[in-house]
Amino acid sequence: MDDYGVTGATVEVRVLVDARVEAVWSWITDVAGYGAWSPECVYGAWLDGVDGPAAGAWFEARNEFADGFKTEVQCRVTAAEEPVRFGWDVFGGEDEPFAHWEYELAAQGEQTLIRQWFTHGPGDSGMRHGVLADPARAEAVKQSRLDQLGRNMELTIAAMVRSRSEPTDA
Template identity: 60%
Template sequence: MNDYGVTGATTGVGVLMNLPIHELWSGITAIERYGEWSPECYYGAWLEPGARFEARNRFADGLETYVTCTVTVFQEPTRFGWDVYGDEDVPFAHWEYALADRGAQTLVQQTFSHGPGESGLRMGVTKYPDRAAEIIQGRLDELAANMRSTLAAMETALS
């Protein structure tokens, strides 16, 4: 089956935040607070603290998803990442934060990479293959904007 460029599609943002690294780390790993900050994720809860969590997302079109995430990177206080799973045994996404200490500030690099699993993006490009590049770029742009919004809300809440 044609992948149309979905697997490996990646975006990210770099933001200098006015928080020391340890304070930012506490926010980034506070999965239960993501619903306060994210434009899409409205719920998060640890299933196994530091190892697995569940998340619920709501999209502009009203679609809701329920996912399980497995932590793949936990290097306090500099890196935190996880794979996202739907109903399959393979992840459909990977999210990661990399933090660099700048004293009273922290440089945050947040990235998203699409995995091989089934997702709304993959279904969209399969349904409209002639628009695959446009659909993928639109979603990556939306994710980058959401990252910026989430980080700004997190910074405000933690300040």
């Protein structure tokens, strides 16, 4: 079955932030924080008594989309190389992941270059449903979602930085 290029579809962002790589590592591995930072992810929590990143660890996430659609997913950490690499596969109840997310951090003095990417997996997803529902517009549907994901990555990183640099009430 033709999936119109959904499997393997990728989007990547690179953002230079004014923070040391060790600080950025603590942000990107704070799965509970994504609920406050992300335009779509409204909740994240480690599972099975885990309290931090380790290859093979699981966390859950809940997403809410502008059209009212909601999802709950389980994520398995695939990379946890402190302080430079954090990645996970996303599962929606199937054996195959429908997405892979990853961060790569590069120290640049007192700054950090964040490279984040999303790659669509072979599993079932909203993007796949969208292109299959409208094959004549498959490329536009796919590209629209990739563009949205890229914007959301940039917004999430900006929110992380803001939340960590804002003064707290004492």
